[in-house]
Amino acid sequence: MLDPRKLRHDPARTAEVLKTRHYSLDIERFESLERSRQEWQRRTESLQAERNRVSRAVGAAKASKGKQHDARALIDSVATLGEQLKAGQAALAEAQAELNQLLSEIPNLPHHSVPMGRDEHDNEEVRRRGTPRQFPFEVRDHVDLGARLGMMDYELAAGLAGSRFVVLQGGLARLHRALAQFMLDLHIHEHGYEETMVPMLVNSRALYGTGQLPKFADDQFTTRDQPPYYLVPTAEVPLTNLAAGRIFEAAELPLRKVAHTQCFRREAGSYGKDTRGMIRQHQFEKVELVHIVQPEQSYATLEALTGHAEAVLQKLELPYRVVALCTGDMGFGAAKTYDLEVWLPSQQRYREISSCSNCEAFQARRMKARWRNPETGKPEPLHTLNGSGVAVGRALVAVMENHQNADGSIRVPEVLAPYMGGCAAIQRPAD
């Protein structure tokens, strides 16, 4: 949610900026809704003020003996007020609902440092780390490697659920678990995050708070309860909403939360993309990092957060690059986003494995997450940030492909040794 006051103040300029995000703001509609809201609000409030005044007078008249007649006259004098008020309130509610609907579907404004651009081709590479390995043999992709190991099976998963699911078994299942545990421990012990366990079913209010609703309802899995539960598409939703409706004192900030959860996505818009393998699944695991901070700290925090995600890839000995997303490629709520892209030798290209965003006050305003600014003494919206630290399934893919051996076995990176019971390589069990 943009600041409604700022939008009111200069809608034309805001519309210009929103164009770079493929959003066309209907200024005329906005202003007419705003006018109507304002008019009905004034009208109802003055009717309410009158009602309150008369009602108090009725009470006073009834309290003093001998003025019962005055009370009767007062009551008669507001005979039609109730209906006017009801009509006014209904009109006001309608105007507010339409205005909210409009406001809730406007994406965030990009930070001035965000490169202008249409789509992912206009993203800017910020840095590269690690060198893609030269293989003296033909590399296999993770699907091939997994099948040869007998530990990754898409047909079994299809039998259980459908397409875009996987069954991992034996060493690969353990490697997958080890990756998640390693990431959690790294962020908890070395980066200062608080370990958090959150619900993976949430209500619509939580999804509204982080911006998935109302616009992206089709991307979410829901239950058939009434009202429905939503399966979280990312732990960003429950973690960020921990601050919803609260007013923090400056001393309580910043909040740094990490959670490891399943994530569920219908991926309605992605059919035909990445249909092979574990890159794009309906269910996947992710270790998520969330910061709730004072506004002036949020951009320094974005750099730190990105660094925490990078540390995962460095320790797993994976080559990657950091990319600043352009205006046209950023997510709905983000003011600035860095993607971490890991090298996949089978595809000879870098693929997204983490996305770190500063949402500034966009989510905080939707969920009313505030702090008391000591300088003003007033509650003001916080800034929220989130980043994957990192996607576990994609990390498994990256480890398999980058650390594969000629015989199809997988070298286990050293940092995972404590989580793998000393197992240094995943190989096909002897028949």
Place this chain on the structure above:
RNA sequence: GGAGAGAUGUCCGAGUGGUUUAAGGAGCACGCCUGGAAAGUGUGUAUACGCCAACCGCGUAUCGAGGGUUCGAAUCCCUCUCUCUCCGCCA
């Protein structure tokens, strides 16, 4: 799933239709008092929206949420949510 109790401000807590325009207490902030502190004492202490250039000020809403009755609702009625206790079931 069944039965019961409950939800009031930062916290505790009073409040069964009209000076509640939410009592009282605690906490917190700032004064006074004090050599300093404690005690005492005074004042202040929610959020949102609107009017105003802004401060001040004024108006409106909010007593778990939504709806209803009424000139008027924290209070009466209906629906829902959540919490607690007991029972059942269960990993």
